[in-house]
Amino acid sequence: MSTYSDASGAIAPLPKVRRATGFGGVLPALAFVTIFFIAPVAVLLLRSVLEPVPGFGNYAQLIGSATYLKIFANTFIVSGLVTVISLLIGFPVAWALAIMPRRLTSVIFAILLLSMWTNLLARTYAWMVLLQRTGLINKMLIGMGLIDKPLALVNNLTGVTIGMTYIMLPFIILPLYGVIRKIDPSTLQAAALCGANRWQCLTRVLLPLAMPGMAAGALMVFVMSLGYFVTPSLLGGTANMMLAELIAQFVQSLVNWGMGGAAALVLLVVTLSLYAVQLRFVGNQNPGGR
Amino acid sequence: MKTTFAVAAVAAFVAVSGPAHADNMVFSSWGGTTQDAQKAAWASPFTEKTGITVVQDGPTDYGKLKAMVEAGQVTWDVVDVEGDYAAQAGKNGQLEKLDFSVIDKSKLDPRFVTDYSVGSFYYSFVIGCNADAVSACPKTWADLFDTAKFPGKRTFYKWSAPGVIEAALLADGVAADKLYPLDLDRAFKKLDTIKSDIVWWSGGAQSQQLLASAEAPFGSIWNGRMTALAASGIKTETSWEQNITAADSLVVPKGSPNVEAAMKFIAMATSAEPQAALAKATGYAPINVDSAKLMDPETAKTLPDQQTASQVNADMNYWADNRDAIGEKWYAWQAK
Numbered sequence: 001m002s003t004y005s006d007a008s009g010a011i012a013p014l015p016k017v018r019r020a021t022g023f024g025g026v027l028p029a030l031a032f033v034t035i036f037f038i039a040p041v042a043v044l045l046l047r048s049v050l051e052p053v054p055g056f057g058n059y060a061q062l063i064g065s066a067t068y069l070k071i072f073a074n075t076f077i078v079s080g081l082v083t084v085i086s087l088l089i090g091f092p093v094a095w096a097l098a099i100m101p102r103r104l105t106s107v108i109f110a111i112l113l114l115s116m117w118t119n120l121l122a123r124t125y126a127w128m129v130l131l132q133r134t135g136l137i138n139k140m141l142i143g144m145g146l147i148d149k150p151l152a153l154v155n156n157l158t159g160v161t162i163g164m165t166y167i168m169l170p171f172i173i174l175p176l177y178g179v180i181r182k183i184d185p186s187t188l189q190a191a192a193l194c195g196a197n198r199w200q201c202l203t204r205v206l207l208p209l210a211m212p213g214m215a216a217g218a219l220m221v222f223v224m225s226l227g228y229f230v231t232p233s234l235l236g237g238t239a240n241m242m243l244a245e246l247i248a249q250f251v252q253s254l255v256n257w258g259m260g261g262a263a264a265l266v267l268l269v270v271t272l273s274l275y276a277v278q279l280r281f282v283g284n285q286n287p288g289g290r
Numbered sequence: 291m292k293t294t295f296a297v298a299a300v301a302a303f304v305a306v307s308g309p310a311h312a313d314n315m316v317f318s319s320w321g322g323t324t325q326d327a328q329k330a331a332w333a334s335p336f337t338e339k340t341g342i343t344v345v346q347d348g349p350t351d352y353g354k355l356k357a358m359v360e361a362g363q364v365t366w367d368v369v370d371v372e373g374d375y376a377a378q379a380g381k382n383g384q385l386e387k388l389d390f391s392v393i394d395k396s397k398l399d400p401r402f403v404t405d406y407s408v409g410s411f412y413y414s415f416v417i418g419c420n421a422d423a424v425s426a427c428p429k430t431w432a433d434l435f436d437t438a439k440f441p442g443k444r445t446f447y448k449w450s451a452p453g454v455i456e457a458a459l460l461a462d463g464v465a466a467d468k469l470y471p472l473d474l475d476r477a478f479k480k481l482d483t484i485k486s487d488i489v490w491w492s493g494g495a496q497s498q499q500l501l502a503s504a505e506a507p508f509g510s511i512w513n514g515r516m517t518a519l520a521a522s523g524i525k526t527e528t529s530w531e532q533n534i535t536a537a538d539s540l541v542v543p544k545g546s547p548n549v550e551a552a553m554k555f556i557a558m559a560t561s562a563e564p565q566a567a568l569a570k571a572t573g574y575a576p577i578n579v580d581s582a583k584l585m586d587p588e589t590a591k592t593l594p595d596q597q598t599a600s601q602v603n604a605d606m607n608y609w610a611d612n613r614d615a616i617g618e619k620w621y622a623w624q625a626k
Contacts, residue, residue, distance in 0.1 A: 249450075260353075
């Protein structure tokens with residue numbers, strides 16, 4: 001009896017203690033988010049409506065100028081292209097990774113991670129050397145007699161798309177791999193037994209089941225692409241300047257924080273709304289959800 | 291109110307850096323070989339002489355500099371900036387006035403001295419060419435804009451800064467002494483004629499890479515990068531015809547905790563010997579008029595200060611006053 005009361009006595013205060021540590025645990029995190037995220041964003045917001053004169057002049061200038069609208073459009077076009085191509089390449093790779101022998105999988109993962117850990121600038125420079133008119137790819141194509149004039153592969157949309165897709169691929173392959181691995185192979189067998197052909201197996205069984213991973217990966221790639229700086233700056237031409245470059249110009253070089261803040265906030269709002277849309281989308285696709 | 295917020299934003303940065311001690315100071319520059327040379331030519335002898343440690347930081351970032359000054363938490367004591375930025379920041383009250391009782395300006399090239407800044411070193415945009423890759427090298431800015439006579443890609447500086455607009459106007463026949471105020475419309479019209487043949491460089495290393503690989507066998511390049519390229523064994527040609535000069539400047543951000551040390555550092559950095567040592571290491575010109583005497587004639591010959599006969603001075607004050615307006619038009623034209 002005494003053991004029981006001891007035990008009950010020990011259990012009774014537990015929920016209280018838990019609640020206390022729970023709240024205490026949240027405080028530092030809240031403080032962190034406030035100092036490192038909310039406060040800087042608030043400063044940015046204030047600057048964008050206060051400098052150089054109070055009002056919404058910066059936003060009007062951003063939206064009213066054909067140049068800035070073109071840069072917004074560029075940003076979305078490049079990010080969209082990179083996302084679509086990453087999906088097209090990443091899906092088969094993730095699928096292959098999921099079904100190939102374990103040992104081979106770990107080798108390919110090691111290559112993927114090594115490329116992710118290599119300095120971004122170094123990788124971008126490497127692409128520059130490969131893609132330029134006097135670069136390896138053009139020299140090879142000319143040597144093989146396939147073309148007689150070098151192709152313009154860099155300092156344009158092609159260059160940015162290739163460079164960014166290469167850098168984004170791991171971010172789409174990893175979540176896709178996770179989802180595809182969890183798909184029970186017997187569902188595909190069942191579909192085949194019920195008379196589905198290969199195409200139907202892919203579009204009506206595999207793709208819907210992999211959708212949460214595809215959506216998560218695509219969103220991650222799209223959002224990361226929206227804010228990309230180094231690769232477009234080095235591999236792109238000036239005609240496809242992206243938003244991050246414009247913001248960097250405003251903040252670092254022109255020291256016009258009003259405009260920089262306005263542009264950065266537009267980017268932030270777009271990103272957050274996309275994220276909200278995505279949450280809904282993935283929620284609906286998840287059969288167990290809600 | 292604004293300041294309070296800015297303080298919060300910069301707090302993290304400051305907390306990490308900590309306050310500077312009286313016996314050390316922080317010098318910020320652009321990194322790479324130039325800052326290495328500044329460290330060797332200026333900071334090391336300065337520490338030896340005064341016992342003041344010079345902490346190297348960088349790269350220089352005007353946004354960061356502004357944030358420090360506004361928040362009253364300045365961690366940089368001496369900063370290497372571009373000349374037009376120095377002129378603008380001085381006017382906007384972001385810099386300490388220099389103490390010319392400590393810094394001897396009698397020997398400094400007066401083109402690069404203001405109340406708030408003195409030259410750090412000076413460079414020229416020259417017409418650089420990879421002579422191995424082409425049958426003939428362009429000699430003048432007009433040549434560089436002549437795609438019939440000199441077919442192929444050419445490279446220019448990507449950012450809105452003194453240099454490219456001046457080159458376009460000179461190529462279009464504007465006399466060197468009639469450049470300012472800049473006729474931007476005329477410059478962009480001229481640039482339009484070669485726009486599809488331009489490969490832009492955004493940093494010095496990139497300009498070297500473009501020339502060396504013959505991706506763009508010629509273009510408008512900083513002279514120091516041509517010196518380095520020639521030293522790497524590539525057959526280069528540099529034309530000094532109407533070389534366009536601008537200088538980097540040394541400034542002290544307003545509210546620097548070590549103003550006294552900063553002034554002493556600038557005095558040392560701009561004296562004849564350290565300026566000569568930097569010039570030897572970088573291929574950029576000294577701003578101290580006595581430095582040339584301290585160098586061997588062969589080296590001195592390759593520097594912009596020996597090319598004054600055909601030199602065009604970029605007007606830093608004009609750029610300081612019109613930085614924003616030019617920048618806006620520049621990026622609009624680029625994005626077209």
